[in-house]
Each structure stands twice: as C-alpha cells, then as structure tokens.
Amino acid sequence: MFIDLDSFKNINDTIGHEMGDTVLQRVAEQLSVSVRRGDTVCRFGGDGFTVIFPNITHREDLIEAVERIMSTLKKPFTVNQQLIEITASIGIAMYPQDGKKAEELLKNADLAMYVSKERGRNRYIFFLLHGIAKNLRTNHSPPSPLPLKRGRGALSLLPTPSEPGH
Amino acid sequence: MLREVGEFYQVDQAYLFTFFPDLTIHQTCEWCGKGMGSVIHFLQEISASPTDWWMHHLLNREPILVLEVKRMASGTQKERELLEKQSIRSLFVTPLLSTSLLLGFLGIDSIKGRKIWREEHQETLQILANLAADVLIKVKNEEEINVLAFHDPLTGFPNRILFTDRLQQALVIVDRQVILSASCS
Numbered sequence: 001m002f003i004d005l006d007s008f009k010n011i012n013d014t015i016g017h018e019m020g021d022t023v024l025q026r027v028a029e030q031l032s033v034s035v036r037r038g039d040t041v042c043r044f045g046g047d048g049f050t051v052i053f054p055n056i057t058h059r060e061d062l063i064e065a066v067e068r069i070m071s072t073l074k075k076p077f078t079v080n081q082q083l084i085e086i087t088a089s090i091g092i093a094m095y096p097q098d099g100k101k102a103e104e105l106l107k108n109a110d111l112a113m114y115v116s117k118e119r120g121r122n123r124y125i126f127f128l129l130h131g132i133a134k135n136l137r138t139n140h141s142p143p144s145p146l147p148l149k150r151g152r153g154a155l156s157l158l159p160t161p162s163e164p165g166h
Numbered sequence: 167m168l169r170e171v172g173e174f175y176q177v178d179q180a181y182l183f184t185f186f187p188d189l190t191i192h193q194t195c196e197w198c199g200k201g202m203g204s205v206i207h208f209l210q211e212i213s214a215s216p217t218d219w220w221m222h223h224l225l226n227r228e229p230i231l232v233l234e235v236k237r238m239a240s241g242t243q244k245e246r247e248l249l250e251k252q253s254i255r256s257l258f259v260t261p262l263l264s265t266s267l268l269l270g271f272l273g274i275d276s277i278k279g280r281k282i283w284r285e286e287h288q289e290t291l292q293i294l295a296n297l298a299a300d301v302l303i304k305v306k307n308e309e310e311i312n313v314l315a316f317h318d319p320l321t322g323f324p325n326r327i328l329f330t331d332r333l334q335q336a337l338v339i340v341d342r343q344v345i346l347s348a349s350c351s
Contacts, residue, residue, distance in 0.1 A: 041324075052329070095340060
C-alpha cells in the first residue's frame, strides 16, 4: 500500500519545514496505531509512506485496514496552535494478482496512488480493480520506472470508472 | 577471554560490566573459578551515581585496587556491603574506555585469599580492558550504522531500502505458505 499525503507541500509552505516535520511525525504515530502487529510501515521518502500487510489475504480485510488508516489520518490535530487536517491518497497492489515481484507490486501501488490523486485525492484505489493494468497494456507508453513523474500525462488517459467502494 | 584472565591471574572470578544509558550497571559476562557460584543474575541494574566512590575512580579513568575489602576506607560503605555480600577479599577493576565515554569495567576478584596486584599485572589487565572496549565500540558502531542505514531518522520507520527487503521477505513467506497449504490439502 502506498500512502501519499495530500497537499503536504502547502503545509510545509504555510507553517514551515520544521513544523512540517512535526506533522510527519504525527502522521507516523497515527499510522503506527492504525496498523496491526506484523504489518510494516515505512517512510518511503518525502510525504510518502508504504505499508506491507503480510497477513491479509482477502480484499475485504484490506478495505477494513485502509479505511481504518484513512479515518485515523483524517482526525484534525494542532501543531504549534495551528489546526492541521490531513488526508491521503492511497494506492493498493495485491500479491500475486498485481505483481509477482516486490518492485512490480511497489510500482503498481504507486501507480494506483497517482490515480487516486487524479480522481480528486482523499481516496484509495486498488490497482487491478480499476483497470490500470489493462489500460497500461493498451497504452503504448509503458509505465515509467520509479520515481514516477507527477505530470498528468499517461495517467489522464485512464478511463474513469465508478468511484472506489467508499 | 574471561576464563584466560581468571586463570592467568589465579583469581576466583573475572567479569565484565557495562553501563546502560539509564545510569545502571549490568554484569554482562562472568567467569567463575572452581567451587565458585555464579552471581551474574543478581548483579543487574545496579544504580550508579557519579559521586559513588567506585564510579568516581572509573570516571577519572583510574583502576580500582582493593587488597582487603574489610579494610576499605570510610565513604565506601555502599561498595563494601555489595562486595562483602559476595565474600570478596581482594579485587582489581579497570575501566573500559572509549575516547570520550566510560563503557564499563573489567575486573577480577579473589574470594579464597588475599591478593597483591603487581604493577605488570595491572598493566596487562588494562591492555585487555582496552581490547574489550574496542570490541564493545565496534558492536555499538555496527548497531548505529544499521539504524542509520535502514531507518528514517525523522519517524524511526524503516526506510526505502529496508522496506524493499521486508517486502521481498514477505513474498517469500507467502509463497512458502501457499506451497505448504497445497501439499497439506
């Protein structure tokens, strides 16, 4: 699962990098309490976090986990008397259907996360369910290796089916 | 190493203590001579204060030589009680030092008889303590490097490198479980 905070750059620009770091620490705490023992949360870089759920095999359980994370992150908190509200865009890739190798899963979770951003942020998207894989196969430009560009190029060509199940 | 030290000095026990960040002292290894009981279990989490006679010497980078525990000077009550509890008669303790820190101490005790510590013996024990200190520093540095290389300093979470490694491990475990459940069914 790839979690990217929404508009974090604005937070950094408004309250400064030092306070931005405090916000990231706070987010890290929230993530720690909203996952289960055995799950691994990692700071992937900047405002991106990744989570491995090694014990989840059903999509329903994953939905429950991601909704728990989103609702915890949504709770407003104050940093230096400033009210902070955070949302996140999340992309999910499942093994083995979304990738057989670690790099592939990561890349696809990242792609799904960008689709969440494209669809208006503050949501989660499963890689396979939203036809991202199919679309990438028909689209002649293959997915670029990590880190992906944040442009609206390839991803804006994606079909926009119904919103995720929440 | 402690056994060699103990046998070389013909003492009854040899040991290594290390300091923890919470200012407690813990015995980390011990060697006991013939007929001597182990004491490591109760020499844990001994609270230390820089003003203690014992600690004062070690912090000044000085060894501690006691020929006769019974005759220890006044102001050493706390240390004497602890040593008498272990029936120690003579002891020699030397600090484990890094460039700036006191890491712990290496020591030998005589229980059966009174011991006189000759000067060349003192020097040899200090050399051995320096070797032990180098090992401790190396282990500590490796731990620190490991934390720095694989964790994000801001959140303490695993970083990208460790994450990729964990993900690969998780996939291997899942595959193994699939094979296992397939072979059981």
